[in-house]
Amino acid sequence: MKSLIALKPFAHSPKDKKPKYCSTCGSLATLEAHFDVGDSVTMIEKYCDAYSKKITTYRT
Numbered sequence: 001m002k003s004l005i006a007l008k009p010f011a012h013s014p015k016d017k018k019p020k021y022c023s024t025c026g027s028l029a030t031l032e033a034h035f036d037v038g039d040s041v042t043m044i045e046k047y048c049d050a051y052s053k054k055i056t057t058y059r060t
């Protein structure tokens with residue numbers, strides 16, 4: 001079970017050769033979500049705007 005820690009805006013760096021894409025739909029990523037997956041491990045996934053509206057429902 002993973003729990004959402006934080007949602008942060010994600011901006012592409014000019015140094016990035018490859019753009020980052022949303023984990024769920026493949027659109028350009030605009031934010032990153034930090035999840036606590038246990039054992040002090042943080043997982044970061046990138047999402048688009050549309051998904052950010054869904055993901056806030058994961059908050060407890």
Ligand SMILES: [Zn+2]
Nearest residue numbers: 022025048051
């Ligand atoms: Zn998406």
